[in-house]
Amino acid sequence: xxxxxxxxxxxxxxxxxxxxxxxxxxxxxxxxxxxxxxxxxxxxxxxxxxxxxxxxxxxxxxxxxxxxxxxxxxxxxxxxxxxxxxxxxxxxxxxxxxxxxxxx
Amino acid sequence: xxxxxxxxxxxxxxxxxxxxxxxxxxxxxxxxxxxxxxxxxxxxxxxxxxxxxxxxxxxxxxxxxxxxxxxxxxxxxxxxxxxxxxxxxxxxxxxxxxxxxxxxxxxxxxxxxxxxxxxxxxxxxxxxxxxxxxxxxxxxxxxxxxxxxxxxxxxxxxxxxxxxxxxxxxxxxxxxxxxxxxxxxxxxxxxxxxxxxxxxxxxxxxxxxxxxxxxxxxxxxxxxxxxxxxxxxxxxxxxxxxxxxxx
Numbered sequence: 001x002x003x004x005x006x007x008x009x010x011x012x013x014x015x016x017x018x019x020x021x022x023x024x025x026x027x028x029x030x031x032x033x034x035x036x037x038x039x040x041x042x043x044x045x046x047x048x049x050x051x052x053x054x055x056x057x058x059x060x061x062x063x064x065x066x067x068x069x070x071x072x073x074x075x076x077x078x079x080x081x082x083x084x085x086x087x088x089x090x091x092x093x094x095x096x097x098x099x100x101x102x103x104x
Numbered sequence: 105x106x107x108x109x110x111x112x113x114x115x116x117x118x119x120x121x122x123x124x125x126x127x128x129x130x131x132x133x134x135x136x137x138x139x140x141x142x143x144x145x146x147x148x149x150x151x152x153x154x155x156x157x158x159x160x161x162x163x164x165x166x167x168x169x170x171x172x173x174x175x176x177x178x179x180x181x182x183x184x185x186x187x188x189x190x191x192x193x194x195x196x197x198x199x200x201x202x203x204x205x206x207x208x209x210x211x212x213x214x215x216x217x218x219x220x221x222x223x224x225x226x227x228x229x230x231x232x233x234x235x236x237x238x239x240x241x242x243x244x245x246x247x248x249x250x251x252x253x254x255x256x257x258x259x260x261x262x263x264x265x266x267x268x269x270x271x272x273x274x275x276x277x278x279x280x281x282x283x284x285x286x287x288x289x290x291x292x293x294x295x296x297x298x299x300x301x302x303x304x305x306x307x308x309x310x311x312x313x314x315x316x317x318x319x320x321x322x323x324x325x326x327x328x329x330x331x332x333x334x335x336x337x338x339x340x341x342x343x344x345x346x347x348x349x350x351x
Contacts, residue, residue: 015133036135039246046239047135050142 017066018044020051022058030062038063105278107162108181109288110222111171112279112324114154115182118172119332120203121147122339126190139239143200146232153225173343177333178326185268187323187332194247194257198265201240205301206272206294207233213289222287241305248309255310262306263314270319273298 015037021030033052038044044063053061072080084090124144131137155168185203190196211233214226247258273291275283282288303313322328343349 037133038135042242043246046242047139049235050139050239051135054138054142 015039018048018063019066019069020044020048021062021064022048022052023060023062024058026059030060033057035066036063105281106219106287107158109279109282110154110158110161111181114151114158114171115180116186116203116207117147117154118151119180119182119335120186120199121145121151122335123186123188123190124196124200127196132193140196143236143239146229146236150225150229150232153228157221157225169343173340177328177336180323180326180328180332180336182323182328182332183268183271184320184323184329185265185271187329187335188265188268189331191261192257194254195261195264197240197243197247198258198261200236201244201305202262202265202269202302203272204233204237204240205305206269206298208237209294209297209301210289210291213294217288218286244305244311245309248306248311258309259311262311266314266316267318267320270316271321271323274321274324276324 016039017035018038019035020033022033023030036044036047036051038047041063045061048061048063088094121144124140124147127137127140128144129137131140151172152168155171159166159168159171185199188199191199208230211226211230215223215230217223217226244258247254249255273295275288275291279288279291283290299313306313
């Protein structure tokens with residue numbers, strides 16, 4: 001957990017970080033809702049339950065070691081996302097919905 | 105008979121819930137602080153339902169608040185283990201574990217009570233208590249099988265608490281009569297499954313299961329330790345200073 005480590009090389013006093021994903025209802029995708037500290041998977045799951053599922057928020061929880069997540073960097077913004085700007089035809093509203101198809 | 109039995113169940117949860125709430129803001133890490141407060145609120149919520157039912161069954165017009173805030177220490181029926189000071193984190197974890205395993209086994213039986221309201225409360229409380237048992241068992245493993253200091257502290261806690269566990273399986277004649285009616289359940293029959301589950305976790309946590317020796321008792325008859333009076337003073341002061349206040 002590099003972001004929690006003091007710069008002077010002293011050991012990180014925090015437990016490992018886990019990202020928490022919650023499924024609001026059956027069939028829905030899991031959504032990222034935050035993170036917890038925990039020493040192992042069982043404790044991460046229990047902590048996630050206590051911190052993020054106290055108010056009937058969901059049906060299922062995932063916890064993932066934060067170190068296992070690979071993210072894009074701010075420098076990636078241009079090459080990753082700019083090319084999409086002038087390609088509006090990729091949006092579905094360019095296509096007519098045939099009559100008889102129920103729009104929802 | 106039934107109101108007193110309901111008070112046994114309610115007071116165990118009210119007093120333990122209040123004790124546990126003392127950790128609020130003092131937990132070892134943020135996540136555990138929230139977890140302990142959640143469990144405290146579960147227990148106080150269970151106590152609220154049971155006190156309401158006790159007041160209704162008693163039929164003297166006493167509300168849950170009246171029963172929680174306007175009884176004296178000698179009128180409380182909780183087991184002594186609930187009122188002991190919170191101690192260190194190992195003591196708190198060990199007490200929650202020993203009590204939650206018992207609560208789980210007890211509620212599993214009470215959810216088929218012939219008294220429908222009690223059965224409903226038990227079914228709801230059982231879900232919460234299963235989580236309390238899982239949460240505290242996880243900590244027993246981590247402390248017992250952790251550092252030499254955490255091992256020593258949690259073993260000392262278990263050894264100290266053991267003599268207060270006998271009371272959890274006690275029944276008076278009134279409760280036995282309720283068992284005969286199918287309202288209550290035989291607490292004596294919970295002893296072996298409790299010992300089996302507690303021993304399983306203690307052994308996995310590299311902890312010694314204490315021998316049964318002298319057992320403290322008296323809470324069910326209102327004979328409490330000195331600690332209950334101090335707890336009640338803090339718990340009851342606002343309600344007694346402003347009787348009838350609503351917030």
